[in-house]
Amino acid sequence: MTSTPTPPPTRERTLALISLRMALTGGALAAVAAIALAFGVQQDDPLHDLSKGLGTGMLTALPLFFAGRMLAMYRHMDEFARLQLTQAASLAFLITMIVSGGAMALQALLHFPTPAWAFYVLGMGSWLAASVLQTVRLGGRERP
Numbered sequence: 001m002t003s004t005p006t007p008p009p010t011r012e013r014t015l016a017l018i019s020l021r022m023a024l025t026g027g028a029l030a031a032v033a034a035i036a037l038a039f040g041v042q043q044d045d046p047l048h049d050l051s052k053g054l055g056t057g058m059l060t061a062l063p064l065f066f067a068g069r070m071l072a073m074y075r076h077m078d079e080f081a082r083l084q085l086t087q088a089a090s091l092a093f094l095i096t097m098i099v100s101g102g103a104m105a106l107q108a109l110l111h112f113p114t115p116a117w118a119f120y121v122l123g124m125g126s127w128l129a130a131s132v133l134q135t136v137r138l139g140g141r142e143r144p
Contacts, residue, residue, distance in 0.1 A: 014076050022069035029065065033058035063120070088134050092127035 033055045040052025074082060099122055103114045 015073055018073050026066055029062060084134050088130040091130040095126040096123040
């Protein structure tokens with residue numbers, strides 16, 4: 001007798017849907033902004049300037065988009081998931097601050113620029129890595 005797998009609870013489905021939308025929409029916005037910015041820096045005329053401004057504005061607003069989507073996810077989480085998210089965010093912030101501080105000190109010493117997008121990628125990547133590591137580490141345990 002085979003048992004049918006039970007669907008995940010409503011809360012988990014909602015969180016998965018929000019995170020999928022956040023990833024797909026954020027990725028699409030970043031791609032459109034990068035294309036607009038790449039097109040905008042090619043020449044110096046009003047159309048290219050508009051494209052450059054549009055791409056820059058979209059990339060500037062992208063962290064606000066991610067913050068809004070994360071708040072939407074946070075509102076739907078239970079206490080255990082909120083604790084995991086907060087711990088992952090604090091670890092990612094610590095990693096980003098240590099690496100950023102070291103990079104800024106090396107920039108002044110060795111006279112090389114670090115692009116702003118590198119810090120953005122570092123922050124998002126370290127947060128993703130911390131979240132995945134916590135999920136794997138606590139994956140086999142029951143929630144309290």
